[in-house]
Amino acid sequence: MRGSVKRSLTLCFLLGSACAYFGSPLFVSGRGQSGAKNPLSKWRPARDYSGVGYAGAAACAQCHAKESRTQAATPMAHAAEAGAACEVLKSRAPLTFTNGAYTYRITREGERAVYTVGDGVSTISEPVLFCFGQGVAGQTYIFQHRGAYYESRVSYFQESKGLDITILHPRGVPASLEDALGRPMSREATQGCFNCHTTAAVGDSRQQFERASPGVSCEACHGPGERHVAAMRAKDLSDPKIFDPTGLGAIELSQEFCGACHQSFDTVMSLGGQGGAANIRFQPYRIYNSRGHLVDDPRMSCVACHDPHEELRHDAAYYDSKCLACHLSTAGELKTRARSAPACPVATKQCATCHMPKVELPEMHYRFTDHWIRIVKPGDAVPR
Template structure:
């Protein structure tokens, strides 16, 4: 019965990519049940169904001489910037980010993708400059609208916020599924599903993150969250790299490429939303620090709220959000941010 349902999905009227995601859920129901509500699964939203845009029919923001408006019109949203003399108005193409912290918009001008200069922030329930835009001064209306993305930057953005967004290393949204779905992390499921159709369910084994080493996991997650080598070579430096968890984690004294207890997936289940309460991670820390062991000291202060002390939450300028610093350390009062 299960195999018949898989076949029906694959031969039905929905796209092959969407059908594959639905087909995965028939066997991996537990993962599918929680994954759909995560920030990763909703890292890219269709404007037609975007809750933030639907619930905010008009958003306004003023920055210097530039006036910004995002307005809702049916199932579409329009992005507008005016300098008092001229107005540029374009339809929003995609909403990047679920909005648990913020949401940035992407649109096209003359066939080129732009990142909106203003973003929605949950803490404000409104608009402010997109992170990074504070250091720029627009010289014309197009620059005031947003940051123009070259082809590689546009491809990278969609690749990290969606599934099947490129073909032969070129941006191609024809088969794209919004959000980080099964095949974005586990690879193509076609051979795996073909095995099911042919009564050979073990054919076409897919990528298993649980089988990766600590270093492999950091490199894999770092494709989108930035690897150590990427940040060390190209920046950013200072607190601007607090968003790049694999880089920060690798800088931790306790990071060990041979110890699976310090890899990304030891604390975070990609199929579930990130747990925000620091105390919930105590058991993970105590797996190493409960007793005196080689290379791991027992904390003399407390056996609880480890992350609250050793992984401080810091605000990135203009983000209106606190980011957890993944460089695990003994934090000293008034110390400079360790890069």
């Protein structure tokens, strides 16, 4: 891990002042926006923006039919669901799990979903308020118990289509029924979950979980849209009054914008480098470490390979053109100013299958795509 941290810092240095900028208030101001005029010019995901109301994704759909149709079907849009509406539980409940003397049951009762833990003598039951995660890898349950928000000790995992211990929870047999239930979350932790998995959880400098709409929808990325909707309805095009990330540079877009939830290089470093396998999940950090791949190049930004309004493409061939925007296809091909990166001596297609390998994260029971683009030699350890 030490080596990679050193290397990252070297890269950081090579990129000049970019790293020092992260986190500085200067960096937060949007580019390409008329700063003074647009009240949302400093908007970033998961930040509070007081004083402007949310309109809801249904309002956006009236005028932006294309983005709305496809975005609503993405896992991001379903990153959280109300317990009653949760698709995994509708199709899979009852779910059961046993750990020592403790039994877990997640059931649907009428329109409610209920999380129950028993120790053979007594039981605790609480209604599931929110299902967190679409279930691509897994899904965790949030409920209230004695006035606090809890994260369930067991989660659903897609691989086994059943329950197992939640990532980062102790795998041993719980000490008590209360302990078996899950983890009471601090205010900060609760806020974190809601900021990254729901829309409009913060407003007017306070949390408003009850009013949060589950999932990452339009206004989680574009900021509250009430004024935009009003202006557009009034056909006032003088100022769109909404945040348009198109104006962001590649580093900002990847590291700060998508990185607000997918974890930027800076966040990972501030958590002590997050050594260990878990940082496979943090794509902005992994890309940052890829030798030769300068993150200030728009061809390396998240939106170069992913349209945030559409479902993730799983066919490796789709990404070939993204690599070949910089790399030559064959060694014989003529270099141009734009395409000057070396050709592969091994293959001409399916680049990602070899250079962005899938890496299993055992606790998540899922194979994540390593965004640390590199030559993978058999037996090499995954860089951290």
